[in-house]
Amino acid sequence: MQVTETLAEGLKRELKIDVPANDLASKLDDYLNELKTKANIKGFRPGKVPVGHLKKMYGRQAMAEILSNTIQESTQKAVEERSERPALTPEIDLPEEDAEKILAGDADLSFTMTYDVLPEFEIMDFSGIEIERPVVEIADEEVDQQIAEIAKNNTPFDTKDGPAESGDRITMSYVGKIDGEPFEGGADENGMLVLGSGQFIPGFEDQLINLKAGDEKVVELTFPEDYPAAHLAGKAATFDVTVKDVAAPGEATVDDDFAKGLGLESLDQLKEIVRGQIESQFGALTRQRVKRQLLDKLDEHYSFDLPEKLLESEFDVVWRQVEEDMKRNEKTFEDEETTEEEAKAEYRKIAERRVRLGLVLSEIGEKNDIQVTDEELQRALYDRVRQFPGQEQQVFEFYKNNQQALASLRAPIYEEKVVDYILELAKVSDKTVTKEELEKLVAEDEDDA
Structure with missing residues (x-):
């Protein structure tokens, strides 16, 4: 040769x-x-x-x-x-x-x-990177507010005599018909509905006001034009309704018994769980903000030529997503006060940033022997499978037999591990902020993306 x-x-x-x-x-x-x-x-x-x-x-x-x-x-x-x-x-x-x-x-x-060929570059000294981590302190009032919302969603109802009013819960059987013929998914033997909740089609709940247990009524209405089921959208329909029970809302007392009704041991345990959920919610935003700062620092530090084919491949992915989003939202470049050429130039910069940072993170991970374990990949696969109830086996087999698809699960895990590695060496200082301030910071990052 x-x-x-x-x-x-x-x-x-x-x-x-x-x-x-x-x-x-x-x-x-x-x-x-x-x-x-x-x-x-x-x-x-x-x-x-x-x-x-x-x-x-x-x-x-x-x-x-x-x-x-x-x-x-x-x-x-x-x-x-x-x-x-x-x-x-x-x-x-x-x-x-x-x-x-x-x-x-x-x-x-x-x-x-x-x-x-992949470009060559030196790995920077991460100890010189300074990151400010915004941390939200969860006040007791915030926890109490969330528990009050839980109590509201678990309002007790007691059967009452007399006509139904807004806020009452009706138990009913009903059969929906179009042109006199029942349609699929339009029937229930023991449907429950809190009047005024807006859970049913507009106009349905209003026609149940003043009905009592045992009453029958034919509800007439028209499905909205934008109804998700295309075969029902815009169609006139009737519902043969029989009221089985009318119950008035009571008031949930937030105490140990209330917590036990939710399957917990005590009110203190409920508060602990709710606090953890809130912290997790804002913790994700904090992580997002910290990661964005880190990537910005790396982007500022590194400047090198990019492999043309790799860049074109990434730009094609970015631009295809832009076109799909615009088509779905029925937008034009004029609506966005730009031109296709200007938009392409802007999104090419985004593609360049992604490729450059991808190469940097990959090199850092390789030089420091950062690996995604089989257990980590397996957990990611099971998390993905659970997103498709009823199709678990097909999705599992798809990923097991498709190395490229499996790599798409590995990539974000690898990236997060490299980010964690860098953050351990960087200078990270905490700053207490309100939840509104944190949300604003994250929103600004997304606007600049």
Whole structure:
């Protein structure tokens, strides 16, 4: 094999690789001799099939396989001998007219491979990075407010005599019909509805006011034009309703008994859980803010040329998302007070930042032997599977049999571990803020993204 560098410009590389026809012929002979020991062809004893006969039957197919393997092996060897790291899989150019001659054994294998190499850069001293971590202190009043909301959502109801009023809970059976025919999903034997909650189609609840247990009523209304079920949207419908029970709201007393009714041991345990949930909510925002500061610091520090193909690939992903969002929201570039060219320039900068930071984080992780464990990946996979109730097995098999999809689960875990590694070495100071201040900081970060 002979390797000739034909282009070395910035990060771009082009190599011409030549493999003599004699080498290919030798590989073909080895292949056929191996096949000879296994071939079972009518008219010949096992192991006695002439190589010439095998070549006539399988030569072209064998040579095609040999070519594919030789190209793969030679490109990998060429890169390894040059101690280079391609940003993406090298592109191979083998002219079609040459391929036919090579398959026939009448020409040397000669092809070009082009690729971008990963840029080289020094890992910075992370101890010089200063990060301010905004921390929200959870006041007792905040916890009490959340518990009051829980109590509101668990309001006790007691059966009452007399007509239903707004705020009362009705238990009913109903059958929905369009043009006199029941429709799928429009019936329930023991449906519960708090009047005034807005849980049902507009106009439904209003027509139940003043009904008593045992009353029957035909509710007439029209489904909204934007109703999620397309076959019902805008359609006139009737509901045959029978009221089974009318219950008036009581008042939940927030005490140990209330907490036990939620399956907990005491009110103190409820408060502890609620505080933890609030802290987790704001903790996620704090993490988001801290990570954004860190990435901004890295982006400010690093400046190097990017692999063109890698950048184009990332920009295509970003731009496709932009186009889908605009189409879904029925927006134009004029609506956003910009032009397509200006928007592309802006989103190209975003793609450049993503690629640059991705390379930096990857290099930091590699140099410091940061790994995603099998257990971490397994947890991420199970979390993903749980997002598709009823399709768990199909989703599990999809990820197990698709390395690219599995890599998409690994990537964010790896990134977070690298970020954690850097933060351990950086100077991180806490600053107490209100929840409104934290939310504003995060919103500003999102606006600048």
